[in-house]
Amino acid sequence: MKIKTIVEPFKIKSVEPLRFTTRAERQSILRKAGYNLFNIYAADVLIDLLTDSGTSAMSAHQWSGMIEGDEAYAGAKSFYHLEQTVRDLTGFRHIIPTHQGRAAEKILFNIMGGEGKIVPNNTHFDTTRANVEISGAQALDLPVPESLDPSLNRKFKGNMNIRALGALLRERGSHKIPLVMLTVTNNSNAGQPVSMSNIRRTSELCRTHGIPFFLDACRFAENAYFIKIREKGYRQKSIREIAREMFSYADGCTMSGKKDGLVNMGGFLAVNDEELARNARNILVVTEGFSTYGGLAGHDLEAFARGLDEVLQEEYLRYRIRSVSYLGEELHQSGIPIYHPPGGHAIYLDASSFLPHIPGHAYPGQALACEIYLAGGIRSCEIGSVMFGKKDAASGEFIPARLEMVRLAIPRRVYTQSHIDYVVECISDVFKKRKKINGMRIVYEPPVLRHFTARFKPL
Numbered sequence: 001m002k003i004k005t006i007v008e009p010f011k012i013k014s015v016e017p018l019r020f021t022t023r024a025e026r027q028s029i030l031r032k033a034g035y036n037l038f039n040i041y042a043a044d045v046l047i048d049l050l051t052d053s054g055t056s057a058m059s060a061h062q063w064s065g066m067i068e069g070d071e072a073y074a075g076a077k078s079f080y081h082l083e084q085t086v087r088d089l090t091g092f093r094h095i096i097p098t099h100q101g102r103a104a105e106k107i108l109f110n111i112m113g114g115e116g117k118i119v120p121n122n123t124h125f126d127t128t129r130a131n132v133e134i135s136g137a138q139a140l141d142l143p144v145p146e147s148l149d150p151s152l153n154r155k156f157k158g159n160m161n162i163r164a165l166g167a168l169l170r171e172r173g174s175h176k177i178p179l180v181m182l183t184v185t186n187n188s189n190a191g192q193p194v195s196m197s198n199i200r201r202t203s204e205l206c207r208t209h210g211i212p213f214f215l216d217a218c219r220f221a222e223n224a225y226f227i228k229i230r231e232k233g234y235r236q237k238s239i240r241e242i243a244r245e246m247f248s249y250a251d252g253c254t255m256s257g258k259k260d261g262l263v264n265m266g267g268f269l270a271v272n273d274e275e276l277a278r279n280a281r282n283i284l285v286v287t288e289g290f291s292t293y294g295g296l297a298g299h300d301l302e303a304f305a306r307g308l309d310e311v312l313q314e315e316y317l318r319y320r321i322r323s324v325s326y327l328g329e330e331l332h333q334s335g336i337p338i339y340h341p342p343g344g345h346a347i348y349l350d351a352s353s354f355l356p357h358i359p360g361h362a363y364p365g366q367a368l369a370c371e372i373y374l375a376g377g378i379r380s381c382e383i384g385s386v387m388f389g390k391k392d393a394a395s396g397e398f399i400p401a402r403l404e405m406v407r408l409a410i411p412r413r414v415y416t417q418s419h420i421d422y423v424v425e426c427i428s429d430v431f432k433k434r435k436k437i438n439g440m441r442i443v444y445e446p447p448v449l450r451h452f453t454a455r456f457k458p459l
């Protein structure tokens with residue numbers, strides 16, 4: 001018998017009540033928040049799909065680690081547990097704990113970035129881009145062309161464009177390019193995985209040109225699972241073996257434990273190079289903390305070490321990837337345009353097709369995200385021209401993002417299938433009324449990472 005039902009590989013021991021609001025209440029909440037879902041009280045949200053970052057439910061084993069966590073300032077047992085876990089997982093020599101992913105990015109680009117340099121990536125996520133740019137360097141995205149077509153079903157749409165990277169490395173060389181990064185899975189490109197052969201080829205290109213190669217490893221386990229089920233030759237390998245091979249091609253990685261670390265806070269920078277590690281620790285002690293805790297409490301280090309072990313369980317990953325694609329399939333069956341195929345941590349609605357009457361400069365993704373909140377108290381996140389749109393410095397002309405999307409990110413081990421069915425029902429209702437939805441204009445924006453604090457008004 002082949003069972004179709006996705007059984008969550010856990011049962012629930014501790015619950016958190018949700019609060020229901022009325023549509024009229026949500027209308028007023030949205031207005032007060034300047035139509036920015038980052039400005040809303042979480043208590044006013046029923047189903048929170050803003051992010052999968054730091055929103056995981058920890059296991060009983062991780063919670064018991066919270067009690068056992070060693071709070072010593074220097075040399076805590078929990079640090080060595082984390083260090084050993086990361087070494088076993090990645091094979092990297094130096095493990096530098098940080099409070100989250102962007103702190104690792106800040107340190108890395110502080111050392112390796114700088115004016116006149118170029119950092120290529122399959123696609124930078126927003127914080128990575130911001131940290132590259134703040135160092136004075138240029139953040140260059142080199143996704144594969146098929147990633148730009150939301151309707152195309154391909155196995156590894158997160159891949160790096162090897163041809164474009166090769167040309168860039170030949171042209172600019174190691175004096176202009178301090179490192180190459182590869183984000184697994186590719187969050188800004190709909191959470192699409194990167195194949196092992198793409199990782200290997202990126203690595204080979206970098207080695208040929210003497211350029212260090214780093215992974216942005218936030219969702220390494222989800223990526224490894226996709227390799228297992230989609231790439232030839234990996235069916236029989238364990239997730240740990242696949243992950244280990246992925247890391248073996250790189251010289252280091254940045255990691256946000258808030259994703260595949262299954263923790264609410266934590267991150268690290270891992271490198272092989274001794275001098276880079278020394279420089280990183282010198283910055284760490286000034287900005288994050290001593291080298292055996294970074295910005296973390298002992299209990300965070302302990303829960304993180306245990307989470308990195310749990311995330312490799314194949315039945316957890318099977319449930320994880322299947323339950324995300326379930327949401328995608330249900331939406332697709334209702335005629336709702338999504339980015340295909342479903343990503344590892346989220347479904348991305350194709351806002352341009354959902355709202356074809358709203359042009360990029362009127363932020364279709366933002367309008368859609370607000371409408372979904374209004375419909376059912378569901379919080380999502382615009383990943384489109386609010387996050388990545390720009391103004392041309394010379395002409396002031398609006399340059400839209402490559403894709404206008406709304407991300408429904410699924411927190412790990414938090415929601416059940418009925419929560420997801422409710423999401424499908426609400427979005428289907430919005431889809432029926434789509435022609436009545438208007439665009440947005442920005443009435444306030446900060447100089448960087450504007451999506452966090454910008455304010456909008458409906459047109």
Ligand code: P71
Pocket residue numbers: 050051052053100101102103125126127128183187216218256257258267381409
């Ligand atoms: C996500 C986040 C967190 C976030 C960021 C911006 C708006 C809303 C939520 C963070 C990532 C990421 C990748 C690929 C580095 C970071 C930074 N993602 N690389 O997707 O996805 O990690 O949050 O621990 O600093 O919601 P950090």
